[in-house]
Amino acid sequence: MKKQNLKAWLYLLPAIAFLGVFMVYPLIDVVIYSLEEGYNSASQTLTGVGLYNFRYVLRDPFFIQALKNTFILVAITVPLSTGLALLISLALNSIKKLRDLFQTIYFLPYVTNTLAVGLVFMILFDKTEYTDGLVNAFIRIFGGPTVDFIDGPYWAKMLVLCLYTVWIVLPFKILILTSALASVKQDYYKAAKVDGTPKFRVFTRITLPMISPMIFYLVITGFIGAFKAYSDSVALFGVNLNAAGMNTIVGYVYDMLYGNSGGYPSYASAAALILFAIVLSITCINLLVSKKTAVQGG
């Protein structure tokens, strides 16, 4: 028995070593950093141990702004993208002709580089000395006032960021949902048809429950992904996000480490842990909700 245990540990060693070095140790280190007050990485000195870093971060207006941005982004893009993806998947599922073509088109953003997509959005929204951007051109046709989406009012920038995020995450969700819809057995629909079930009732009573595990999966990963947003913001508004007022929590962590005002691993760690706590609790709530309403797929 003991010998076998030894063997088992031996087999596990490579994985444990890797996880230990690259996951567990940094995690512990982050916690330690976040508790070290006045830590200086150059001189390796600190003034004390406590919760000051958390207090600082939570009072930092830039962090509050980043927190607000992130929550708005999450609250808007997760339901919007999941709902849109569901609508598009249903439409894709019900057409026969050109389905493959549309599937390919919808999947394109997934294989496109984030920054390249950012460039496209620049062309659509950016207002320069030479052009107002495509969207503004349209607004002008309808007689509205032009808006600077990239460098203008907060709501305009947030709108662009949300659109951008939705557009980026949509392909994956469509992919998952179309395959989930395709895996619902046709017999259920036939049975419902023989019983004269109205289309909407078929959707709410049969389709939706059948694909609900996949929807929950998308919502949970969607929440996590949106909380970790950073590159989308950079692609649209450049690296100086605090100045643009469009920073996110991850962006704040990055700035605290490497940005112009950086060099504060303690503040960065505290912010990262706050993000961790938020994501963990939201995911727990999601799992609880999904467990209550989940069904066995068939």
Added chain:
Amino acid sequence: MNVILKNLTKTFPGRTSKDKPVTAVNNFDFEIPDGKLIALLGPSGCGKSTMLNIICGLEDPTSGKIFFGETDVTDLPPESRGVGMVFQNYALYPHMTVRQNIMFPLQNFRGKDKLTKAQMEERVLEAAKLVRIDNLMHRKPAEMSGGQQQRVAIARALVKLPGLLLLDEPLSNLDARLRLETREEIRRIQKKTGITTIFVTHDQEEAMSISDMIVVMKDGIFQQMGKPQEVYDDPVNLFVAKFLGTPAINVFEAEVRGGKLFIGDDDAADVPDVKDGPVYAAIRPEGFIPAKDGRLSCDFISVEVMGRDITVLSSNAACENPVIRSIVDADNKIEPQEGKVRFNVKRHKLFLFDKETGERIRFKVEND
């Protein structure tokens, strides 16, 4: 409610433009009498399920008409036809309980047909009691056996009181013991409700055992319809003769010469008024009488004792089947001589078929 099918044809386009279109149902024409249990019988891929789907409205016929009683339902959608359908894999909604599954069709009623909650509950309980699952109302389909799921599916089909019940391969997903039990159950439910029922099967034993009438089809073409025993005793062609009966009928290549049937060199039976020429002679396993001076001689292989009767296994060069199975009464003593066993043939168990078309060639059977 009787069902009338008139020149029903269904063609599916070929997979590619080069392929020929596939005719699943070809010019079907028959009437299903009211209140009977009908088996639609044929080998896999012969268009039985397509037929069922057309009757219930899930598929449109390419041409032809369907009448339920006096009404032409050809262009009606399934929900307006008032049919209950039980699918091969039951298609029970896995996220709903038995009660919710059975209630589902009732909740679709709109307008004047709309039922109150109490009426629904009553109907659901009634249907569940009929199929004897009223003690499982709160189970989910995954928590039940195949046989129980089958019953739920039948209850769900019956709860809206349809004029016609359709069952697609109702027993194919069950194990042997349950199959026997369930087919009697289907018979019982059909008798009790008196609802016209059509079920599809490829298992001839299943079809013969419980149905009032069987309809045999092959490659989308109607072959024969009748009471099971009638079809068995009087097949119209070689296909029907071969398809019905276990053990299978024994088919010989034979020739008629001067009113006598020759199998190999043996003058096996008298077949008066049959034109000379090559034929297929098919003899049911129970059509052999062992006799020392029998007219048909076969190479003896062995004897299987079943108690009540025995099966004699033998072979004959002219026989299509590798082994001739003949079931004879256990009182008979089988004494092969020089490796040969001899039989006389009961002529009402002997059928002749045209060598080319496989159509039945009839001859007079007097007293046997």
